[in-house]
Amino acid sequence: MNKKLSLMFLAFGAIAILSGCEPLTVFNPKGPNAQTLSNTIILSIITMAVILLVVYVLFAFMLTKYRASKASADYEPPHEEGSHVLEITWTVIPIIIVAFLAIVTVKTTSSVETTPEGYDNKEPLVIYAASSNWKWHFSYPEEGIETVNYVNIPTDRPIEFKLYSFGPITSFWIPQLAGQKYAMSDMLTTIHLAADEIGSFMGRNSNFNGRGFAEMEFEAQTMTQADFDQWVSDVKANEKPLTEEKFKELLAAEHVGRSSYSSTHLDFSPAPMAHGDMDMGGMDHSDMDMSDEDMNHEDMDHSNTDAESTHSH
Amino acid sequence: MSMEELFHPLQEPMILAAAISIVVGAVVVVAGLTYFKKWGYFYKNWLSTVDHKKIGIMYIAVALLMLFRGGIDALLMRAQTAVPDNGLLDAQHYNEIFTTHGLIMILFMAMPFVIGLMNIVIPLQIGARDVAFPRLNAVSFWAFAAGCGLLNLSFIIGGSPDAGWTAYFPLASTDFSPTVGNNYYSLALQLSGIGTLLTGVNFITTIFKMRAPGMTLMKMPMFSWSILITNVIIVFAFPVLTVALALMMLDRQFGTKFFAMTDGGMDMLWANLFWVWGHPEVYIVILPAFGIFSEVIATFARKNLYGYKSMVMSMVVISLLSFLVWAHHFYTMGHGVMVNSVFSITTMAIAVPTGVKMFNWLLTMRHGKIQFTTPMLYALGFIPIFTIGGVTGVMLAMASADYQYHNTMFLVAHFHYVLIPGTVFGVLAGYHFWWPKMFGFRLNEKLGKAGFWFIAISFNVTFFPLFILGLDGYARRMYTYSASTGYGPLNMLSFIGALGLAVGFALICYNIYYSWKHMPRNEKADVWDGRSLEWATHSPVPEYNFAIVPNVSRLDEFWFAKKEGRDITAGKIEKIHMPNNTGTPFWTSGFLFLAAFFAVFSLWIPAIISMLVVFGFMALRSFENDHGRYISVEEITETEKSLRGDK
Numbered sequence: 001m002n003k004k005l006s007l008m009f010l011a012f013g014a015i016a017i018l019s020g021c022e023p024l025t026v027f028n029p030k031g032p033n034a035q036t037l038s039n040t041i042i043l044s045i046i047t048m049a050v051i052l053l054v055v056y057v058l059f060a061f062m063l064t065k066y067r068a069s070k071a072s073a074d075y076e077p078p079h080e081e082g083s084h085v086l087e088i089t090w091t092v093i094p095i096i097i098v099a100f101l102a103i104v105t106v107k108t109t110s111s112v113e114t115t116p117e118g119y120d121n122k123e124p125l126v127i128y129a130a131s132s133n134w135k136w137h138f139s140y141p142e143e144g145i146e147t148v149n150y151v152n153i154p155t156d157r158p159i160e161f162k163l164y165s166f167g168p169i170t171s172f173w174i175p176q177l178a179g180q181k182y183a184m185s186d187m188l189t190t191i192h193l194a195a196d197e198i199g200s201f202m203g204r205n206s207n208f209n210g211r212g213f214a215e216m217e218f219e220a221q222t223m224t225q226a227d228f229d230q231w232v233s234d235v236k237a238n239e240k241p242l243t244e245e246k247f248k249e250l251l252a253a254e255h256v257g258r259s260s261y262s263s264t265h266l267d268f269s270p271a272p273m274a275h276g277d278m279d280m281g282g283m284d285h286s287d288m289d290m291s292d293e294d295m296n297h298e299d300m301d302h303s304n305t306d307a308e309s310t311h312s313h
Numbered sequence: 314m315s316m317e318e319l320f321h322p323l324q325e326p327m328i329l330a331a332a333i334s335i336v337v338g339a340v341v342v343v344a345g346l347t348y349f350k351k352w353g354y355f356y357k358n359w360l361s362t363v364d365h366k367k368i369g370i371m372y373i374a375v376a377l378l379m380l381f382r383g384g385i386d387a388l389l390m391r392a393q394t395a396v397p398d399n400g401l402l403d404a405q406h407y408n409e410i411f412t413t414h415g416l417i418m419i420l421f422m423a424m425p426f427v428i429g430l431m432n433i434v435i436p437l438q439i440g441a442r443d444v445a446f447p448r449l450n451a452v453s454f455w456a457f458a459a460g461c462g463l464l465n466l467s468f469i470i471g472g473s474p475d476a477g478w479t480a481y482f483p484l485a486s487t488d489f490s491p492t493v494g495n496n497y498y499s500l501a502l503q504l505s506g507i508g509t510l511l512t513g514v515n516f517i518t519t520i521f522k523m524r525a526p527g528m529t530l531m532k533m534p535m536f537s538w539s540i541l542i543t544n545v546i547i548v549f550a551f552p553v554l555t556v557a558l559a560l561m562m563l564d565r566q567f568g569t570k571f572f573a574m575t576d577g578g579m580d581m582l583w584a585n586l587f588w589v590w591g592h593p594e595v596y597i598v599i600l601p602a603f604g605i606f607s608e609v610i611a612t613f614a615r616k617n618l619y620g621y622k623s624m625v626m627s628m629v630v631i632s633l634l635s636f637l638v639w640a641h642h643f644y645t646m647g648h649g650v651m652v653n654s655v656f657s658i659t660t661m662a663i664a665v666p667t668g669v670k671m672f673n674w675l676l677t678m679r680h681g682k683i684q685f686t687t688p689m690l691y692a693l694g695f696i697p698i699f700t701i702g703g704v705t706g707v708m709l710a711m712a713s714a715d716y717q718y719h720n721t722m723f724l725v726a727h728f729h730y731v732l733i734p735g736t737v738f739g740v741l742a743g744y745h746f747w748w749p750k751m752f753g754f755r756l757n758e759k760l761g762k763a764g765f766w767f768i769a770i771s772f773n774v775t776f777f778p779l780f781i782l783g784l785d786g787y788a789r790r791m792y793t794y795s796a797s798t799g800y801g802p803l804n805m806l807s808f809i810g811a812l813g814l815a816v817g818f819a820l821i822c823y824n825i826y827y828s829w830k831h832m833p834r835n836e837k838a839d840v841w842d843g844r845s846l847e848w849a850t851h852s853p854v855p856e857y858n859f860a861i862v863p864n865v866s867r868l869d870e871f872w873f874a875k876k877e878g879r880d881i882t883a884g885k886i887e888k889i890h891m892p893n894n895t896g897t898p899f900w901t902s903g904f905l906f907l908a909a910f911f912a913v914f915s916l917w918i919p920a921i922i923s924m925l926v927v928f929g930f931m932a933l934r935s936f937e938n939d940h941g942r943y944i945s946v947e948e949i950t951e952t953e954k955s956l957r958g959d960k
Binding site: 182214 | 404405475476477578579580581614615623646647649657658664665668671678683685693697705707711712713714717720781786788791792
């Protein structure tokens, strides 16, 4: 009965997941990297469903065939040591399945960790996304603008989010565009993505970081390159620059609404070094201390070539 | 810290009510013990006992209490999220509840339950009269109890930890968690962790050195094997926790910067240390359950365990792999394709030995004669439900896909699908199975089965919706969500399931009361027609376990002896050496508790004084001349006669 119930749930789940009228967020990707992840997950669900089926059929068979009520009173179950053939079979088949999934994993992991296929020839747009308390700061070094709690991105262009945090570890996640990644105070991580469609998507921090965690959401809006350029020039023309004083005020606040600025905080409060640089340079990263306002620009330049190149545009 | 700050949790009406009920409960117990003049009995037979069976029973009693504490936490969480924008709990309260729910269920429910069962069963199953270090065993229990008490005290005095049971830095640092909550975390876990580590040493020694004559390792029952391997994992994993917690305490209370955001501190170092312990911990609670299922399925299918050798091998492989997969807890930290791929493969590899076990259990039932007793129902229910947990585990192991599951309800659903059918069904199977061995009467089967069905069905209603919610982008640990997300209906379904689970666990408790009142006493020793040595001695088990230690020549010796009509416990009775009871472990841990409690509030002078008392007890022990005592042949003969019913 219990088994039937589980099967029923599984069937419901599969229906909801695979054919539901409104697909679940993760199965409703709007960009190539999220699409890869969605396909990977569906592939793994199908593979796993086959395994479940085998176990359930075997289980049902054993329970119906060998229950005590069906055996005669004097039936003595035999002594069985095991069978090498069977045991090797159910070791080797799972190894094959795991090997298959391992190949899929390595391939898809490396594909979502780079510029999406088909976008290689386009210049990526770099956006710094930093979390503080329960808000997100988005800096566009190339455009020289900054937004809080919303991010606009052009479609059909690779995007690189550079993530870090002014506090606890957070996880940057726009499920319909890409899988998540941690933002940490002492290193920079990168998410690659691209958007195929125009729309508004939910983005949030998914790593618990205290009291205001539940409300730590932002809107990711995708638009054509032309609309994006228009928006950038509007911000440049109409918004005030972000002063260090204003930025400190923002950092200290718990929740704030949306806002836009015609300069970025990267000039006076640069991002930490990129993840991985740590092992190579053997550098003392105490000079990466982000709460240190006196930190000068050179610190960033030698630690982060990405930032350097975008600044020189 | 002002008094107002100290007792601020009591301003919350629910906490105040809980605190009052604890005080009332304590007063009732103390008054009852005084009225019935049972203090002496209680102290002599329980507080100062070194008998592994009684220590085991105390472990299980605490574990059951904690199951209810953690269960109430769970109900509150499900109630809070049952409808969008619910105001039942505020964010702070919710954060404390999910933190302590995790801590309590893993460290103060699952693990002590497992340790309790192994305390009771292992010496019996390997034909030993005691554990290797009986007094150390009492120290282990009381250190664990002190840690457990400390963590539970936190919700009344000073505030509970609220940074998640993983306590990731820098969130858990004083910068972002300035209350004493996470001081409680580091100290309560430290105390109980030390207790667990001592248990590990004790049981490895017991299993290696005290098996009955003839019982080579490969003739040892599967539960004993699982416990041996579990304790090896404990001994390797727990020192990491000890060090991590010590560093945490230094960071929080002495201003060091191991995990800080500034001055070279590395937040991910904590995550690494935590999971280097934390992942093996998962196997510490699940391997013993695998052992229990092996015993239960073999007993009630009335067949020997299929593929014994590959079962042992698979457990050894799982234990090794358990140390090689910790980074799968933070694939999204950005450590690159190479590292993620390696950890993906080691993680998925665990599915192979686990699958081997699954098929061996299924094949054990082939040609069997399956009896659907309560313990067997738990073992059978485990198979289909745990398989869902297992396959979703493989899905989560795929690093790329995990970028979408990480920190979502999908993950929450997965680990509940592993831990509840695995560990909880495991310990409940063991609890129903060995209950007559502990107390000499059975638990009522009807109530037991009703409890099982409530739990098994409600479990799926509670946790299956969470898979779907996770795939819909619902992050874990959110105390509320807006109606526009559409998460409401499935959350409500999950809450209804949680209520069903509560009914199931209430039935289990009621069953204790009912069976104690109504079930017949002096149940025969071998209630289930069992296979291993624990069934060869009386129920309840006499202090010395076996009057005659049996000789073993093969696996399931007791079973074959029964078939051949041999009595393996026959022989000439000789006097038996037993350790003396001692109250020292109880009092030592009492002062350890005080030291930790003062340390939580950085009151170092009283903490140091309490610690000095602890060291004083240890020093005293080194001068003590305690050679134990002998139970005379007459006394043994007398006990044996009365336990046999003197036929």
